[in-house]
Amino acid sequence: MHTTGPTSRHPRRRTLLKAAGAAALTVPALTKVASAAGQDDTGLWDVIVIGAGFAGITAARELRARGKRVLVLEARDRIGGRTWTDTYGGQLIERGGTWVEPTQPHVGAELTRYSLALEEDEPISTTWLPTPSGPRQFTPEDGFGRIGLIFDRMFEGSRTYFEKPFQPLYRADLLRSLDKLSLRDRLTQLSLTPEEELLVNGQTAVYAGGSSATGAFTMFAHWWALAGHTNQGWNDTMRWRIAGGTKALLQAMINEARPTIKLSSPVSAVYDTGSVVYVTTTSGVRYGALAVVVAMPVNALSTVKFTPSLPPALTTATSQGLAVPNAVKLWIHARKGAGRVYGQGAEGGSPIPMLLPFKETADGMLYVAFSTDPRFNPTDVAQVQQAVRQLGVNLDVIGVKVHDWGRDPYARGGWTFRKPGQLTTLYPDVTFTSGRLSFASGDIANGWSGYIDGAIESGLRAARQAAGEE
Numbered sequence: 060m061h062t063t064g065p066t067s068r069h070p071r072r073r074t075l076l077k078a079a080g081a082a083a084l085t086v087p088a089l090t091k092v093a094s095a096a097g098q099d100d101t102g103l104w105d106v107i108v109i110g111a112g113f114a115g116i117t118a119a120r121e122l123r124a125r126g127k128r129v130l131v132l133e134a135r136d137r138i139g140g141r142t143w144t145d146t147y148g149g150q151l152i153e154r155g156g157t158w159v160e161p162t163q164p165h166v167g168a169e170l171t172r173y174s175l176a177l178e179e180d181e182p183i184s185t186t187w188l189p190t191p192s193g194p195r196q197f198t199p200e201d202g203f204g205r206i207g208l209i210f211d212r213m214f215e216g217s218r219t220y221f222e223k224p225f226q227p228l229y230r231a232d233l234l235r236s237l238d239k240l241s242l243r244d245r246l247t248q249l250s251l252t253p254e255e256e257l258l259v260n261g262q263t264a265v266y267a268g269g270s271s272a273t274g275a276f277t278m279f280a281h282w283w284a285l286a287g288h289t290n291q292g293w294n295d296t297m298r299w300r301i302a303g304g305t306k307a308l309l310q311a312m313i314n315e316a317r318p319t320i321k322l323s324s325p326v327s328a329v330y331d332t333g334s335v336v337y338v339t340t341t342s343g344v345r346y347g348a349l350a351v352v353v354a355m356p357v358n359a360l361s362t363v364k365f366t367p368s369l370p371p372a373l374t375t376a377t378s379q380g381l382a383v384p385n386a387v388k389l390w391i392h393a394r395k396g397a398g399r400v401y402g403q404g405a406e407g408g409s410p411i412p413m414l415l416p417f418k419e420t421a422d423g424m425l426y427v428a429f430s431t432d433p434r435f436n437p438t439d440v441a442q443v444q445q446a447v448r449q450l451g452v453n454l455d456v457i458g459v460k461v462h463d464w465g466r467d468p469y470a471r472g473g474w475t476f477r478k479p480g481q482l483t484t485l486y487p488d489v490t491f492t493s494g495r496l497s498f499a500s501g502d503i504a505n506g507w508s509g510y511i512d513g514a515i516e517s518g519l520r521a522a523r524q525a526a527g528e529e
């Protein structure tokens with residue numbers, strides 16, 4: 060989720076964007092699958108990809124382009140994983156990942172490749188931000204400008220310690236000590252006034268999954284660096300959506316590559332014999348391949364039995380978790396009246412610490428909001444209305460559409476947000492390959508971890524690994 064409000068609106072760039080079960084060693088019977096055009100359906104696949112999110116679909120496309128016979132096994136009855144284009148109030152909505160930035164290199168390349176356009180969110184008219192005397196209205200320029208000045212101080216030096224943001228450990232010498240800091244540690248170092256602290260701690264807390272104490276300072280600083288080390292760049296990360304939704308890009312990739320995709324096929328075991336890898340689903344169906352790309356969320360890797368076991372960095376990553384465990388995205392349908400208002404709460408305040416306007420509907424207006432509070436019931440309209448009021452925003456709520464990514468068995472978390480120490484202790488080993496087994500996930504990207512761009516980046520890398528190119 061990438062939600063600091065789209066801020067002071069700078070020159071429009073629409074024109075730039077147009078183009079844009081551990082089995083015995085004996086070989087088990089293999090299951091045949093009706094295959095896409097151009098692929099035969101013999102039992103042994105070149106590559107099996109586990110997971111049909113952006114990472115898995117990217118890997119599948121790349122491997123098909125290398126002439127491989129590819130089977131994608133997906134647990135859900137839909138593709139997309141933590142992206143999910145749906146409808147509400149007559150509008151196309153995203154229940155997971157949404158905003159992309161055309162300067163994100165992998166997303167940008169895909170938009171150009173498939174001539175997909177972007178849609179820009181309409182500007183925000185008012186921001187409600189917390190102050191020591193309660194929520195206060197600011198103009199977007201003033202409110203986001205104040206936040207930006209604090210972020211400038213918070214991430215001072217990022218051009219040095221994240222000199223090459225796509226090589227996150229390029230300055231490991233500097234990052235080792237910084238990576239020990241939580242966001243809370245960094246806020247404390249800055250000796251902020253109470254006013255300043257309140258302007259940013261709701262954001263740092265929500266990105267970290269509910270508490271600034273659990274999120275790594277280097278995670279936010281990495282995003283800041285990837286966004287060009289500026290508040291403007293950072294705010295631009297939640298400004299553009301893919302026209303037709305994230306599914307439009309996924310579908311374009313699938314249309315090009317036509318991998319065989321089997322939905323409703325949760326994998327329970329991956330067994331690498333040393334020559335063939337067997338993949339078994341929870342219903343006991345077994346497939347074999349010369350290589351496997353595991354493109355599941357890292358938090359969910361612990362649900363699969365790997366033989367031999369996962370490499371140590373991934374074992375640690377899945378047990379500690381990389382994606383935040385509490386991550387609810389809400390679509391709030393309200394009667395017209397409040398307008399294009401942005402609300403942000405203080406850490407530990409409203410169970411909805413962030414609210415953004417989306418689009419008008421026939422009888423109201425849609426807002427998108429996030430919650431990381433496990434005690435909050437986001438499906439209860441009265442609770443939602445009360446939580447939004449705590450931000451200072453008065454919405455007359457008609458209904459809500461909610462997805463709880465933390466409780467989703469095939470995600471087990473929302474957006475990635477590393478904990479202190481995880482960057483320098485888990486990287487680069489989380490991008491391990493044995494040749495037969497490779498791992499793709501937006502959770503373990505070198506660049507935009509926690510973003511669609513990172514998922515695509517990881518899929519490209521895992522495909523090269525599975526093809527024996529690195």
Ligand SMILES: Cc1cc2nc3c(=O)[nH]c(=O)nc-3n(C[C@H](O)[C@H](O)[C@H](O)COP(=O)(O)OP(=O)(O)OC[C@H]3O[C@@H](n4cnc5c(N)ncnc54)[C@H](O)[C@@H]3O)c2cc1C
Pocket residue numbers: 060061109110111112113114115132133134135138139140141142154155156157158159324325326327354355356359362363386387388464468469470472473474475499500501502508509510511512513514
């Ligand atoms: C609420 C929310 C908001 C976000 N906002 C943004 C945003 O605005 N912009 C942005 O760029 N990013 C955003 N992100 C992050 C982005 O959605 C993810 O980084 C990206 O979608 C991850 O893709 P992936 O392919 O790595 O993982 P996933 O999309 O999680 O795909 C993994 C796939 O593996 C499948 N799977 C799991 N277990 C099994 C199994 N046992 N067997 C078979 N299949 C299995 C899953 O069902 C899933 O389809 C957001 C994420 C969330 C949750």
